[in-house]
Amino acid sequence: MPITPYHFGPSGLLGLLFRRWIDPVVFVAANIVVDVEVLVSFFRLSNETAHRVWHVHTLLIGGIVGGLFGLACWDIRPVRRLIERIGRALRIPYTATVGKMILGGALGIWLHVLIDSVYHYDVQPLWPWPYNPFHRMWIGFYSEPQVRHWVRVSCLVCLVAAMVVWRWIVARSRRRLKPRP
Numbered sequence: 001m002p003i004t005p006y007h008f009g010p011s012g013l014l015g016l017l018f019r020r021w022i023d024p025v026v027f028v029a030a031n032i033v034v035d036v037e038v039l040v041s042f043f044r045l046s047n048e049t050a051h052r053v054w055h056v057h058t059l060l061i062g063g064i065v066g067g068l069f070g071l072a073c074w075d076i077r078p079v080r081r082l083i084e085r086i087g088r089a090l091r092i093p094y095t096a097t098v099g100k101m102i103l104g105g106a107l108g109i110w111l112h113v114l115i116d117s118v119y120h121y122d123v124q125p126l127w128p129w130p131y132n133p134f135h136r137m138w139i140g141f142y143s144e145p146q147v148r149h150w151v152r153v154s155c156l157v158c159l160v161a162a163m164v165v166w167r168w169i170v171a172r173s174r175r176r177l178k179p180r181p
């Protein structure tokens with residue numbers, strides 16, 4: 001994805017919908033962590049193409065990095081406190097657990113890798129197998145600009161849906177907290 005914030009739509013939506021099992025804040029934050037790899041190539045610190053520098057844009061390495069990121073979020077206490085504070089600021093019913101954070105980190109990067117696989121030719125989701133079946137699959141039917149356009153549109157639709165779901169969660173928890181007459 002050209003700009004990481006596009007990923008906030010799908011990750012925000014799924015993070016909110018499945019917040020019982022995955023940490024929504026870590027799930028979204030994992031999408032920023034994975035793109036550090038792209039930054040490295042952007043500053044010409046590596047000769048590899050943008051998504052192959054450390055193989056974080058793969059299900060294998062990405063899953064491990066995401067899981068470790070989730071564990072670090074739990075283990076480093078100030079980070080955990082910050083994430084809890086963000087959860088509370090979002091006004092969603094939120095309890096941090098180590099399992100939810102590890103799962104949030106790993107699945108957050110997996111979702112990112114799958115979206116990037118459709119969008120970018122150079123992502124190797126199934127690395128060490130050096131191919132990208134998800135990109136090829138669509139390019140057989142549509143042109144590359146069309147595929148990219150629809151990925152971006154889908155991400156924006158997810159962002160709007162995430163906002164609707166967030167409003168609904170906040171309204172519902174407010175109703176629950178209201179003292180009954």
Ligand SMILES: [Zn+2]
Nearest residue numbers: 001034035116
């Ligand atoms: Zn990416």
